[in-house]
Amino acid sequence: MKLLKPKRIYPPILPGPREWPVVRLSKFRKEFILEVIKESVQNVKSIATSKQKIIEEIETTLYREKMRIKQNPWRVDPEDEHSFWEHVKQQLIVAEQHDDAEQLLENTIKEIITRYANEIAGNFKPTSYRLARAVVTFGFARLLNAAGGSFWSDRLALADKVEVSGEVEQIRKLAQIGTVLMVPTHFSNLDSVLIGWIIQYLGLPPFIYGAGLNLFNIRIFAYFMNSLGAYKVDRRKKNLLYLETLKVYSSLALRYGCHSLFFPGGTRSRSGALEERLKLGLLGTAFEAQRINLENNSHNGSGKIFVVPVVINYHFVLEAPILITDFLRRTGQGRFYTESDEFSTSYKILKFIIKFFFKGSKVSLSIGKGLDLFGNYVDDNGVSLNKIGHEIDIREYFLSNGKINSDKQRENEYTRRLSNIIVTEFHRINKVFSSHLVAYVAFEMLRHKFEKLDLYNLLRLPEEEHIIPYDQFKYSCDLLRSNIFDLHKKGEIDYAPHLEGDIEKIIKHGMENVGMYHAKRPLLRNKAGNITSEDLSLLYYYHNRLTGYSFENFIR
Amino acid sequence: MKISFDKPVGVVGAGGFGTVVANILSANAQVYLYARKPQVVEQMITSGFSHGQKLKPGVTPTGDLQMMADQCEILFPVVPSSAFRESIKKLAPFLHPYHILIHGTKGLDIKLSPGKSLDDYTQLTREQVLTMSEVIQEETDVLRVGCLAGPNLAKEIADNQPAATVVASRFEEVIQLGQKLLRNDMFQVYGNQDLIGIELCGVLKNIIAIASGALSGLGLGENARALLISRGMVEMIHLGVALGGNTKAFLGLAGIGDLVATCTSTLSRNYTVGYRMAKGENLDDIISSMEEVAEGVKTIKITKKLVKYYKIRAPITEMTYKVLFENLSADDALQYLMKYPFNVDIDFL
Secondary structure, eight states: OOOOOOOOOOOOSSSSGGGOHHHHHHHTHHHHHHHHHHHHHHHHHHHSOSHHHHHHHHHHHHHHHHHHHHHOOOTTSOTTHHHHHHHHHHHHHHHHHOTTOHHHHHHHHHHHHHHHHHHHOOOOOHHHHHHHHHIIIIIHHHHHHHTTOOTTOHHHHHHHHEEEEESHHHHHHHHHHSEEEEEEOOOOTHHHHHHHHHHHHTTOOOOEEEEEGGGGGSHHHHHHHHHTTEEEEOTTOOSHHHHHHHHHHHHHHHHTTOOEEOOTTSSOOSSSSOOSSOOOHHHHHHHHHHHHHHHHOSSSSTTOEEEEEEEEEESOOTTHHHHHHHHHHHHHTTSOOOOOOOSOSHHHHHHHHHHHHHTTOOEEEEEOOOBOTTSOEEOTTOOEEOTTSOEEOGGGGGEETTEEOOOHHHHHHHHHHHHHHHHHHHHHHOEEOHHHHHHHHHHHHHHHHTTTSOHHHHHTOOGGGOOBOHHHHHHHHHHHHHHHHHHHHTTSOEEOGGGSSOHHHHHHHHHHHTTTTSSSOSSEEOTTSOEEOSOHHHHHHHHGGGTTSOGGGGOO | OOOOOSSOEEEEOOSHHHHHHHHHHTTTSOEEEEOSSHHHHHHHHHHSEETTEEOOTTEEEEOOHHHHHHHOSEEEEOOOHHHHHHHHHHHGGGOOTTOEEEEOOOOOEEOOOTTOOGGGOSOOOGGGEEOHHHHHHHHSSOOEEEEEESSOOHHHHHTTOOEEEEEEESOHHHHHHHHHHHOBTTEEEEEESOHHHHHHHHHHHHHHHHHHHHHHHTTOOHHHHHHHHHHHHHHHHHHHHHTTOOGGGGGSIIIIIHHHHHHHOTTOHHHHHHHHHHTTOOHHHHHHHOSSOOHHHHHHHHHHHHHHHHTOOOHHHHHHHHHHHSOOOHHHHHHHHHHSOOOOSOOOO
16 A cells, blocks of 8 residues: 555634535525525416416326326335325316416416425534544445555545645635635535545535435435435426426525536546537526626626536446446447446445445546636636636626627527537546546547448447457557547646646556456457457546547548 | 617628618618718718618718717628627627627638638638628627528619518527518518528528629630539539528528629629639639628638538539639639539439
8 A cells, every 4th residue: 555645734714614605505504495485486487478388288287297106116215206296286276167266377486396306405404513523534444454554544544545636726726705606527426525525625615416316216326416406307307397496496596606516517427438419408598697696786796606627537437337338339229239337325435435445446537717607717816807817797698788688599599609608628637547548548448440330330349250360459559548648738638637648658557457446358468469348338438538639530 | 761670780791791771770760870880970971871872851961989989779781791700899898798799791700820821721610700790799799690691682662662581580580670670661581480591592692692603704605604503503502501501591592682682793703803814813802802892702712621521512612612612714714613523413312
């Protein structure tokens, strides 16, 4: 076991929990939820403008909820679901029979939204936050101790596993000036735990974030999430009432100054590639929150929202087999089927976490430069700067005829644009690992060798077919690496420090690390010393981390 | 006269089309018409005319970009593509995120390495070629961008004949403002959200217009022209989709509408280039004798290089290129195209 390097320790930017926005939020939880309900009802009413439309929305919601209860029940679902929706049904029947049922319908909407708002709302308690934080840091440290680490180095231990780089000082400053909206890439369920840890490691107050309700099925996660300021997002519910409530919740929390975290890709990347398309719904709420903040403050600066992209890189993603299978099944339209197991029980996760810390698998977390919602970089004082470094007043993006006005379509368009900018930033701060390099080169060489085969046939090649002579492999790795270095100089990609030095060592390092704990290794050397794979789908998964840079042109 | 906009609007570029746009706008707002050269501004003020068109009473010529940007929230750049980036750069320091820019330029911009010219490249990628809205977004802080495109032969509009245009923007508010500002009894305005598609319609149709002029120069009739227009349309769609537009845009007023107008009108500059080439004149002579730029000449050069990179089948573009720049006779180009194995009529839907 190598010695733990003493790493920088970041003091908290706010002295005590009393000042944390999320604590203030939980203190006024009741009022906050009431506000969410009020605004959501208003929004729904402004979308469904006639009695007929309101009835339609409630009917659709009712129908979908009944289907969900029947077809896809989860352990976290409350027990009174059936009776609640039966009650809604009765009210609908009454409303349809009476002409003057507007009030009844509004009440029904309010009841549904109240239910949703309470379900979504997080239940942050500073005491359990501290406990959970202690469990994360101390618990992980104990695991490390089991591996022979130093006994008292609780948070240094994780800090040694996780390499944090990028604009650390800036995010700390921005969190004191305005509201930070952190947008990380999403590869593994471990991401939320890591981000939770990194937030406190950097001395930032807790962030609130929308975690998939399915994660609350897993007890160990449910505990952490509840205490780390998570609110619940149920992806099974796609009805207007639910989505509006969720958006209002997120928007209001931002307006309250709660630092927030969105995984903008929505779910974990199935293909292993950096997100190319982001979910716009929650991201869009930031624009509304920003506009309302600007309307409420006559001075620019306070209430400003800063977007901070974060890329997490792994040598090994536990869920890779199931993710890539899912991806291939979706894109291959039934041409590709394999069996796989799910990352679904507390036991499996614990086993993984133990593996993760017992064996040395590094994780890197790159923190990008802060942006305003319009993709302008901000300086350390939170001032937006345009491409030539001139100050921009973001209020002006919301102006029409000299006044701030609400224009949904405009904000949707801004959201779409911001999502493209975030994707570009992801690519810029993405850190190439040795394992990504070897996986990319090996897969592209095979693809080139069998260029007549489509992806699905390529993945089904028998094992003896996919052997790559080591010398050619080494040559291509070297070539790709120098291309990565060139691109890095242009600021379009980043790489881990271990990528420098003797290429043979790097190849060895990469081969050892790429998907190291999978039952079938994506990449290994055979007896003759040549490169082969036990699982091409997994190789494809790890390879995908470097797609989107047009590197394929360099591999022959 | 009733003016519905309380703030003035600006037109950047006092060429033939810029002047038309200014005159149309003047029915609904006070208009500043900017010209770069002081003597042109002076001449507009003293004569009351610009490019043979009488300036309407609400149009004020100016040479002061800053004043215009300060007073107007909505600006219409109508500058030839070769000068577009420079003009926008000059305007940029005075622009804010609240500005709205709707351009009327039907050309492309290219980003080349320092010290290189377009002729140094055999192929170009989409990253190197920008539409005018992309130039605006690159050079300024303005996000709310749109374009004007459609069969808008300046002279006919100046004569107050019925016509229509398309305002394209990803922003609904830009489309609506454009419609409110430009609409009058003789001028219809349609909206479209496919900004890139509509820009490409206006750009790519100029290639076909040159080819159409060449057909006339060869003395050919309407069967041949109909053949060219319909096949040219298919070619435009293939190119346009490869460059980021949607097929639908090409089927509307800015696509087929503009294509028919420019391919059949002797008023079209691009058509005139093709016509005179087929009559045996030399390209340099033609260009130097024309009062305003025929965008199609540069567009063909750029498109040819894009075609090469993206391996798109675009025989009309390639043959027209050869006629313009490689001394192929229009007759031989026609022979080649007639032998070309097109066999599917519609392959883009």
